[in-house]
Amino acid sequence: ESIDPARAFSILRDRFADYSDFTFVIAGNVDLTTLRPQVERWLGALPASGRIEQWRDVGPPFLAAPVTKVVRKGKEPVAQQVVLYSGPADDTSDDDAVAADAVGSILETRLLDALREAMGATYGVQVSASLHSLPRASYVVTIAFTAAPAQVDSLWSTAQAIISAIRRDGPTAAEVATYVEKDRRDMEVAVKTNDWWVGSLVEQVEASDPIGEVTGWSERLQRLTPARIKSAAHILLDPRNIARFVLLPEAGQ
Numbered sequence: 001e002s003i004d005p006a007r008a009f010s011i012l013r014d015r016f017a018d019y020s021d022f023t024f025v026i027a028g029n030v031d032l033t034t035l036r037p038q039v040e041r042w043l044g045a046l047p048a049s050g051r052i053e054q055w056r057d058v059g060p061p062f063l064a065a066p067v068t069k070v071v072r073k074g075k076e077p078v079a080q081q082v083v084l085y086s087g088p089a090d091d092t093s094d095d096d097a098v099a100a101d102a103v104g105s106i107l108e109t110r111l112l113d114a115l116r117e118a119m120g121a122t123y124g125v126q127v128s129a130s131l132h133s134l135p136r137a138s139y140v141v142t143i144a145f146t147a148a149p150a151q152v153d154s155l156w157s158t159a160q161a162i163i164s165a166i167r168r169d170g171p172t173a174a175e176v177a178t179y180v181e182k183d184r185r186d187m188e189v190a191v192k193t194n195d196w197w198v199g200s201l202v203e204q205v206e207a208s209d210p211i212g213e214v215t216g217w218s219e220r221l222q223r224l225t226p227a228r229i230k231s232a233a234h235i236l237l238d239p240r241n242i243a244r245f246v247l248l249p250e251a252g253q
Contacts, residue, residue, distance in 0.1 A: 134207065
């Protein structure tokens with residue numbers, strides 16, 4: 001209710017009043033001879049006054065200590081908990097990004113095996129791990145569980161042991177091989193789509209990284225080792241940089 005529509009419209013008009021420092025990415029089965037005059041006509045005619053802008057980081061600071069927050073809301077007899085690991089990253093290179101993704105994928109498989117199949121105690125587990133160079137070099141690992149309310153704490157206790165193990169010992173060679181094979185299959189499909197090319201090229205432009213590196217995904221998978229993933233897990237799963245949020249039904253439900 002506090003949003004001012006007039007202010008929102010003013011921001012929109014300001015954003016699209018000057019295209020001086022815009023970068024356009026076009027991907028697809030196009031003929032450059034046909035495309036060039038279209039770009040010159042439609043993009044070249046956009047308003048530009050030479051405005052150059054600098055962004056600033058308005059995000060929250062990194063965690064200074066572990067955080068736990070429990071909220072009771074709703075009546076459905078299902079509990080949700082989200083665990084976040086986040087902090088500064090020393091390196092956000094493409095190789096490190098692949099290692100981070102591998103940490104998330106392998107950890108998710110271990111948690112699913114232990115919590116859902118072995119204990120029969122969770123309705124679902126999702127894990128993602130990523131590195132970010134903007135607005136600051138950082139990492140984020142997200143672990144989300146859905147389960148019965150009575151199992152929240154026992155699930156987290158078991159999950160902590162699994163997280164500690166991969167952080168301490170790293171993955172097995174078989175786990176790395178499985179991840180590489182799956183990721184390679186996924187990439188072989190993804191590179192045939194315009195969405196992948198647009199997204200990948202935009203990431204390179206935003207990070208001021210060489211455009212040519214976008215095609216090096218296969219070589220990066222080949223360089224992935226258990227030792228590299230173990231090193232990534234040690235950084236990404238630091239228990240000092242953790243925030244845990246639990247949603248439980250309202251009391252009496």
